[in-house]
Amino acid sequence: MGVAVSSWKLAKAVSSQGALGVVSGTALDIVLARRLQQGDTDGSARRALAAFPDAGTAERILSDWFNPEGTEDSHDFKQVPLRTLGDSSLDALTAAGNFVEVFLAKEGHSGAVGINFLEKIQLPNPAAIYGAMLAGVDYVLMGAGIPLEIPGLLDSYSRGEGGEISVQIEGAEKGERHVVRFEPSSILENPPKTMKRPYFLSIVSSYILAATMASRATGRVDGIVVENHLAGGHNAPPRGVLSMDENGEPMYGPKDTVDYAKMVGLSIPFWLGGSYSMEESLEKAGSEGAWGIQVGTLFAFCRESGVLPELKKRFLEAVAAGKEAVFTHPLASPTGYPFKFAVLRETLSEKVEMVKRIRVCNIGLLRQLYKTPEGKIGYRCPAEKEEAFARKGGDRSISSEARCLCNALMANVGLGMKYAGGYLEKPLLTVGSQLESLRRLIRKAGFDYTAADVVRFLSARPAKAAE
Numbered sequence: 001m002g003v004a005v006s007s008w009k010l011a012k013a014v015s016s017q018g019a020l021g022v023v024s025g026t027a028l029d030i031v032l033a034r035r036l037q038q039g040d041t042d043g044s045a046r047r048a049l050a051a052f053p054d055a056g057t058a059e060r061i062l063s064d065w066f067n068p069e070g071t072e073d074s075h076d077f078k079q080v081p082l083r084t085l086g087d088s089s090l091d092a093l094t095a096a097g098n099f100v101e102v103f104l105a106k107e108g109h110s111g112a113v114g115i116n117f118l119e120k121i122q123l124p125n126p127a128a129i130y131g132a133m134l135a136g137v138d139y140v141l142m143g144a145g146i147p148l149e150i151p152g153l154l155d156s157y158s159r160g161e162g163g164e165i166s167v168q169i170e171g172a173e174k175g176e177r178h179v180v181r182f183e184p185s186s187i188l189e190n191p192p193k194t195m196k197r198p199y200f201l202s203i204v205s206s207y208i209l210a211a212t213m214a215s216r217a218t219g220r221v222d223g224i225v226v227e228n229h230l231a232g233g234h235n236a237p238p239r240g241v242l243s244m245d246e247n248g249e250p251m252y253g254p255k256d257t258v259d260y261a262k263m264v265g266l267s268i269p270f271w272l273g274g275s276y277s278m279e280e281s282l283e284k285a286g287s288e289g290a291w292g293i294q295v296g297t298l299f300a301f302c303r304e305s306g307v308l309p310e311l312k313k314r315f316l317e318a319v320a321a322g323k324e325a326v327f328t329h330p331l332a333s334p335t336g337y338p339f340k341f342a343v344l345r346e347t348l349s350e351k352v353e354m355v356k357r358i359r360v361c362n363i364g365l366l367r368q369l370y371k372t373p374e375g376k377i378g379y380r381c382p383a384e385k386e387e388a389f390a391r392k393g394g395d396r397s398i399s400s401e402a403r404c405l406c407n408a409l410m411a412n413v414g415l416g417m418k419y420a421g422g423y424l425e426k427p428l429l430t431v432g433s434q435l436e437s438l439r440r441l442i443r444k445a446g447f448d449y450t451a452a453d454v455v456r457f458l459s460a461r462p463a464k465a466a467e
């Protein structure tokens with residue numbers, strides 16, 4: 001769960017319980033740079049960097065970003081430059097950020113650890129995946145797109161080679177291919193000759209996508225996570241014509257349900273995600289032929305999650321009182337995918353907060369790459385200034401409701417930027433649609449429940465079956 005909601009602390013806690021803890025791989029270059037600027041008060045980032053396989057690279061990162069006087073209250077961050085195609089100057093920071101997160105998540109236990117990336121955020125992915133593999137990541141999970149080339153990339157890296165993926169450019173000619181490439185020797189003086197090839201799990205919303213991954217990926221797909229539209233985070237848009245209900249949320253129908261019998265027919269292990277978080281969900285998933293479940297929301301509010309304690313508390317109080325509200329917004333995310341968020345005061349869920357924010361694009365991970373009329377590569381984000389987006393050929397109709405998720409998600413975990421004028425970036429908290437399980441869990445274990453409580457809750461068999 002990104003950004004840094006499933007941080008190393010949460011993934012470690014989950015993996016220590018025998019489940020698969022997964023760190024978010026989103027924006028870990030910026031997360032590392034900001035944690036270092038906040039003084040790395042527990043020393044964890046520096047401890048992990050000391051284990052990075054190239055001491056020179058690690059030292060450069062420390063000298064660029066570490067501020068010994070920083071504290072958790074430091075928010076006037078020095079910005080990490082925006083990534084562009086063909087510029088590899090951020091590769092070392094990106095690989096190191098991913099190395100640090102996986103290294104720390106794996107420290108002190110023998111459980112497996114995964115890392116999750118979004119196919120939609122393409123430019124950092126090759127360096128990021130390499131960094132995670134350097135730390136021995138056991139699973140790579142990827143959703144938000146069709147990551148056909150990632151299994152082959154894992155294979156190349158495991159043979160000690162460099163690798164590349166194709167990059168989508170809007171308006172590119174048919175047959176025109178642009179790539180982002182990563183070479184291990186660009187960040188390591190002595191790159192390893194071989195590395196463990198992690199298992200690859202593709203996150204999909206339909207059988208068709210699962211079958212496409214199984215038949216057309218450039219390497220082995222070891223498993224599939226089938227995630228429905230009730231899941232927290234981004235959701236796949238409804239299949240067919242998009243229609244909205246009276247509240248303005250996308251309407252899903254029978255076409256959006258997955259036939260699990262067909263999934264069984266693919267003969268690839270699969271897991272179910274999206275509201276599979278009740279005491280009986282594990283058993284239910286098993287009866288559908290799945291190997292298990294993927295759970296987000298319950299973990300997002302546990303003690304070890306990266307979400308700011310104050311935000312957790314406010315949301316859990318609303319849930320306990322039965323007063324929570326979750327909205328699936330068709331246009332809030334610059335990705336174009338519906339995005340679910342909790343309706344909470346002083347977050348970008350409120351229109352008043354959204355319009356207060358000056359639309360600055362200074363992280364830029366969700367920018368679309370496009371071909372300019374001059375044949376160059378341009379960058380635009382629906383959440384940047386509306387006039388700028390339109391001037392670059394962007395569709396104004398998707399721009400007015402777009403929120404800067406890059407900055408908001410950083411703010412969710414205490415890494416929000418504060419500007420010279422005093423404005424501190426506001427959070428936007430994503431959660432799943434089904435919160436009954438969260439209500440039951442906090443009734444049992446209280447507001448300050450742990451990841452171990454979640455694993456116990458999910459592992460409890462239903463009363464009927466236990467008798």
Ligand SMILES: Cc1cc2nc3c(=O)[nH]c(=O)nc-3n(C[C@H](O)[C@H](O)[C@H](O)COP(=O)(O)O)c2cc1C
Binds near residue numbers: 003143227431
């Ligand atoms: C706070 C939060 C952040 C999430 N971030 C991501 C993400 O970055 N990438 C992703 O593939 N899924 C993300 N998800 C989805 C979860 O990985 C998981 O599939 C989903 O939450 C399962 O449904 P549930 O919330 O009903 O348990 C996120 C979910 C939450 C609640």
